[in-house]
Amino acid sequence: MIRSSLSxxxxxxxxxxxxxxxxxxxxxxSGSAGDVLEDNPVGRLKVYVYDLPSKYNKKLLQKDPRCxxxxxxxxxFMHRFLLSSPVRTRxxxxxxxxxxxxxxxxxxxxxxxxxxxxxxxxxxxxxQLISSNWPYWNRTxxxxxxxxxxxxxxxxxHYQVEFNLDTKQEEKAIKRxxxxxxxxxxxVQTFGQRNHVCLDQGSITIPPFxxxxxxxxHYIPPDIPRSIFVYFRGLFYDVNNDPEGGYYARxxxxxxxxxxxxxxxxxxxxxxxxxxxxxxxxxxxxxxxLGWAPWSPRLVEAVVFGCIPVIIADDIVLPFADAIPWExxxxxxxxxxxxxxxxxxxxxxxxxxxxxxxxxxNPSMKRAMLFPQPAQPGDAFHQILNGLARxxxxxxxxxxxxxxxxxxxxxxxxxxxxxx
Amino acid sequence: MASFHKEEEEAKAKAxxxxxxxxxxxxxxxxxxxxxxxxPLDSSVDAPSKSFLAVFWLVLHCLCxxxxxxxxxxxxxxxxxFLVSTPSSSNLYSPPFRPDLxxxxxxxxPSNATTAEVKTSSSRVVVGRHGILIRPWPHPxxxxxxxxxxxxERVQREQKAxxxxxxxxxxxxxxxxxxxxxxxxxxxxxGVMHSLMLVPxxxxxxxxxxGGVSNETASIVAKSGVRVIxxxxxxxxxxxxxxxxxxxxEKLDGVVMFADDSNMHSMExxxxxxxxxxxxxVSVGILAHSGNAEEMVMSMDKRREMVDEVxxxxxxxxxxxxxxxxxKLIGWHVFNTLPYAGKSAVYIDDVAAVLPQxxxxxxxxxxxxxxxxxxxxxxxxxxxxxxxxxxEGVESPLSLLNDPSMVEPLGSCGRQVLLWWLRVEARADSKxxxxxxxxxxxxxxxxxxxxxxxxxxxxxxxxxKDQMSLSQGNNNVVVIPKQQQQQQQQQQQxxxxxxxxxxxxxRNKHEAKPTDTTTQVSSSTKxxxxxx
Numbered sequence: 001m002i003r004s005s006l007s008x009x010x011x012x013x014x015x016x017x018x019x020x021x022x023x024x025x026x027x028x029x030s031g032s033a034g035d036v037l038e039d040n041p042v043g044r045l046k047v048y049v050y051d052l053p054s055k056y057n058k059k060l061l062q063k064d065p066r067c068x069x070x071x072x073x074x075x076x077f078m079h080r081f082l083l084s085s086p087v088r089t090r091x092x093x094x095x096x097x098x099x100x101x102x103x104x105x106x107x108x109x110x111x112x113x114x115x116x117x118x119x120x121x122x123x124x125x126x127x128q129l130i131s132s133n134w135p136y137w138n139r140t141x142x143x144x145x146x147x148x149x150x151x152x153x154x155x156x157x158h159y160q161v162e163f164n165l166d167t168k169q170e171e172k173a174i175k176r177x178x179x180x181x182x183x184x185x186x187x188v189q190t191f192g193q194r195n196h197v198c199l200d201q202g203s204i205t206i207p208p209f210x211x212x213x214x215x216x217x218h219y220i221p222p223d224i225p226r227s228i229f230v231y232f233r234g235l236f237y238d239v240n241n242d243p244e245g246g247y248y249a250r251x252x253x254x255x256x257x258x259x260x261x262x263x264x265x266x267x268x269x270x271x272x273x274x275x276x277x278x279x280x281x282x283x284x285x286x287x288x289x290l291g292w293a294p295w296s297p298r299l300v301e302a303v304v305f306g307c308i309p310v311i312i313a314d315d316i317v318l319p320f321a322d323a324i325p326w327e328x329x330x331x332x333x334x335x336x337x338x339x340x341x342x343x344x345x346x347x348x349x350x351x352x353x354x355x356x357x358x359x360x361x362n363p364s365m366k367r368a369m370l371f372p373q374p375a376q377p378g379d380a381f382h383q384i385l386n387g388l389a390r391x392x393x394x395x396x397x398x399x400x401x402x403x404x405x406x407x408x409x410x411x412x413x414x415x416x417x418x419x420x
Numbered sequence: 421m422a423s424f425h426k427e428e429e430e431a432k433a434k435a436x437x438x439x440x441x442x443x444x445x446x447x448x449x450x451x452x453x454x455x456x457x458x459x460p461l462d463s464s465v466d467a468p469s470k471s472f473l474a475v476f477w478l479v480l481h482c483l484c485x486x487x488x489x490x491x492x493x494x495x496x497x498x499x500x501x502f503l504v505s506t507p508s509s510s511n512l513y514s515p516p517f518r519p520d521l522x523x524x525x526x527x528x529x530p531s532n533a534t535t536a537e538v539k540t541s542s543s544r545v546v547v548g549r550h551g552i553l554i555r556p557w558p559h560p561x562x563x564x565x566x567x568x569x570x571x572x573e574r575v576q577r578e579q580k581a582x583x584x585x586x587x588x589x590x591x592x593x594x595x596x597x598x599x600x601x602x603x604x605x606x607x608x609x610x611g612v613m614h615s616l617m618l619v620p621x622x623x624x625x626x627x628x629x630x631g632g633v634s635n636e637t638a639s640i641v642a643k644s645g646v647r648v649i650x651x652x653x654x655x656x657x658x659x660x661x662x663x664x665x666x667x668x669x670e671k672l673d674g675v676v677m678f679a680d681d682s683n684m685h686s687m688e689x690x691x692x693x694x695x696x697x698x699x700x701x702v703s704v705g706i707l708a709h710s711g712n713a714e715e716m717v718m719s720m721d722k723r724r725e726m727v728d729e730v731x732x733x734x735x736x737x738x739x740x741x742x743x744x745x746x747x748k749l750i751g752w753h754v755f756n757t758l759p760y761a762g763k764s765a766v767y768i769d770d771v772a773a774v775l776p777q778x779x780x781x782x783x784x785x786x787x788x789x790x791x792x793x794x795x796x797x798x799x800x801x802x803x804x805x806x807x808x809x810x811x812e813g814v815e816s817p818l819s820l821l822n823d824p825s826m827v828e829p830l831g832s833c834g835r836q837v838l839l840w841w842l843r844v845e846a847r848a849d850s851k852x853x854x855x856x857x858x859x860x861x862x863x864x865x866x867x868x869x870x871x872x873x874x875x876x877x878x879x880x881x882x883x884x885k886d887q888m889s890l891s892q893g894n895n896n897v898v899v900i901p902k903q904q905q906q907q908q909q910q911q912q913q914x915x916x917x918x919x920x921x922x923x924x925x926x927r928n929k930h931e932a933k934p935t936d937t938t939t940q941v942s943s944s945t946k947x948x949x950x951x952x
Contacts, residue, residue, distance in 0.1 A: 025582050174547065193545065195545075196545075221583075222579070222583040223579060223580065223583035225575075225576040225579055225580070226572070226575055226576060226579065227572060227576070229568050229571075229572060245552050246549040246550055246551065246552060247548070247549055247550075250545070250550040251549075251550040251551055251552040251553070252550075254552040255552050255553045255554065258552060258554045258558060259553075259554055259555055259558040260558070261558075262558065262559050262560065263559070263560040264560065264565070265560065265564075265565060265568050284571070284572065284575055314545045315545050335550075336553065338553060339553050339554065339555035339558070340555070342560065342561070342564050342568075343561075343564060345568070346564045346567040346568045346571065347567070348571075350570075350571055350574045350575075353571060353574075353575065354574075354575070354578055357575070357578075
């Protein structure tokens with residue numbers, strides 16, 4: 001009896017000792033929704049995938065295979081993941097969520113930027129197809145449907161950017177607002193900015209796509225000392241579109257350059273070095289300022305490489321904000337405080353910095369930011385499903401009565417109403 | 421300057437461009453400004469006032485173009501920006517490349533009161549042109565640079581603690597060094613000290629001195645940066661008793677290794693001993709001569725001849741654990757004293773080579789918990805320390821254990837030699853200046869054996885082993901401290917004293933060169949210089 005209790009105590013001490021050691025390196029992450037990063041969505045929800053003709057998805061991909069590698073590729077990989085996932089159900093009557101496999105960003109310019117010119121029309125035509133062939137759209141007017149819209153401004157699809165200094169991309173997007181037909185649906189998008197018309201209240205913010213194999217091929221041993229204080233590579237002025245500055249990044253990137261180009265602690269430039277990923281692993285802070293849109297793949301890279309992200313984007317909503325406590329992991333700097341960035345960063349206490357690094361070292365954090373092929377537990381696909389599962393069960397009010405119509409099918413600019 | 425002209429041309433081009441584009445731009449400009457004034461969500465525009473406003477803006481724009489032609493920078497937009505801009509008053513536009521203009525005054529005081537009120541439900545983030553905020557002195561502040569460096573250093577230390585050395589976490593290294601005051605003590609102790617200073621883990625250095633604590637040892641040891649416990653001891657016996665007392669008294673936790681002061685340790689040794697669980701053994705290379713240099717070479721040749729007959733590969737013996745193919749400890753490689761039995765002792769410049777005992781302490785490392793009294797989780801195969809007979813001393817490290825087969829072989833099972841054992845000592849009667857400080861300065865200099873100038877009467881060599889020769893080559897000088905004047909011959913004294921004044925001047929000229937004692941040196945010194 002005593003011996004068994006002794007052994008139990010010893011076992012307990014052993015485990016606490018080992019977990020204490022584990023804590024010295026990483027720390028568990030729990031956001032406002034709790035410790036949910038490692039939840040398994042299987043069994044908590046069922047998703048039905050509509051069968052759309054291939055002109056909405058496969059043909060677009062065949063026309064331009066670059067869609068698989070740019071940062072909007074999440075929509076394509078989400079489709080592939082759902083097709084073979086255990087949450088998929090072939091019986092739509094028992095489905096909680098409905099997914100429409102459509103690739104609206106897969107319409108690229110020769111340089112690789114997506115043209116959202118036709119996206120609203122494509123979306124309308126897809127929804128018309130769904131609503132006429134299946135009864136589930138009309139049942140709720142799309143409230144239990146979700147769409148992956150990883151564009152710059154989410155579902156505010158906007159016209160091609162004709163750069164005229166006074167009318168900016170964002171203003172056009174704002175003017176259009178979210179596509180009226182999608183106003184009741186759940187949007188899974190990369191864009192997130194509080195109090196912005198293009199962010200719907202119930203949407204799920206996801207990270208932009210970053211190729212996991214490419215990043216994992218550049219790992220360096222973790223005992224190489226981090227010797228760069230602040231690191232950033234990218235544009236400060238978008239000379240093609242905004243030569244004087246002031247529009248691009250709301251002047252924040254230009255402010256970073258002007259204030260810190262002479263500072264040896266700040267390793268910032270517009271180069272494209274081949275050692276970009278390795279340098280990030282040798283840095284303590286990585287700047288993630290906004291660009292034309294507030295989100296950036298640098299956040300994903302910083303998290304994967306253990307570099308504390310310094311987020312300079314007012315009112316931004318970061319990916320999986322309810323599962324990941326971003327204030328404890330990253331440093332948020334207001335755009336007006338950019339000239340004081342060095343003071344802000346050096347006045348962070350070292351214990352706080354070490355804790356942030358421990359949180360970043362948590363492997364579940366890194367997994368949650370990536371879209372690996374094939375999907376692995378804890379990755380971004382599963383986080384999306386977890387987010388959808390957290391929104392269940394659906395409120396009874398979303399089910400409309402017979403004949404009731406909420407959406408206005410003729411709203412929006414005239415150009416959108418043309419068939420696709 | 422180029423940018424200045426560019427601006428001018430741009431302004432001119434703008435004026436010349438034509439009102440057609442300006443009207444369109446103006447209306448759009450006007451729209452965007454209007455939109456900014458109201459909330460961005462409001463997209464309705466007053467239709468009737470639109471045309472009036474358009475004309476007004478057109479006229480204003482032309483006026484501003486003309487003014488900008490005169491002034492040389494784009495006046496129009498700045499004015500509008502100031503008039504119409506958003507409530508954040510600290511946004512001042514400052515163009516990026518204007519070296520000719522005085523730097524714009526930027527007001528950086530954040531108006532906390534005004535920004536606090538702007539907490540409406542609409543977005544605080546406004547679309548449109550923002551100013552680029554630049555502080556008045558955009559250069560690094562040295563205080564912050566120092567803070568940043570401290571942060572970097574702390575992060576790197578944490579990295580090393582967590583990931584370094586295989587990430588197992590670093591245990592304190594407890595180094596036990598027996599020593600006593602002797603000629604070569606400074607030589608050996610400095611070597612051990614430098615090795616310990618380089619160890620990336622915490623080090624506690626227990627220096628056990630035979631004959632009690634002495635100032636010489638204390639002064640050498642004090643220069644290290646590591647924590648030192650200096651203990652005096654009255655007898656010269658294996659001094660693990662004292663150390664055990666210290667280790668137990670302070671509950672030192674770590675790995676105990678025996679750093680005899682004449683040994684050489686490799687850095688990998690310290691990394692490897694972190695792996696020891698209770699009692700480990702490493703291979704020690706034994707550097708002992710069996711003859712002087714020439715004989716050594718000959719014996720090597722002889723050995724090479726013998727190779728065909730006898731498979732004698734290793735030229736230097738190694739003491740350490742022996743393992744079989746599956747990396748299990750099966751025995752010990754022990755130094756074989758037989759080959760050295762009949763040979764005469766070799767003197768490295770009159771130094772006797774000392775041979776190691778059967779099993780040297782330095783090849784073993786222990787977990788300091790073995791030495792503690794409480795048997796917390798001590799394995800049963802470790803003897804209780806108190807049971808060992810104090811008078812006899814501990815014969816071999818293995819007698820500490822009940823079960824010698826539980827020793828862990830380290831360094832890839834003894835295949836890596838991680839430290840070397842060498843006993844090089846001066847003659848017992850050698851003398852050296854106390855603390856290696858020559859005070860007062862030398863008065864006597866004596867010519868050395870080999871000088872090329874026959875004019876110098878050949879002096880009988882008075883080579884003592886503690887006399888350092890300053891350089892190889894022909895100008896060997898042997899200096900003798902003043903205490904040993906009595907041993908010198910009187911002739912030398914007088915003759916060198918006479919020479920001394922001339923010596924001084926030459927000595928001052930060439931500090932680094934060894935000074936020469938002969939008077940005919942002036943020409944030959946120069947000659948020597950050129951050769952050097």
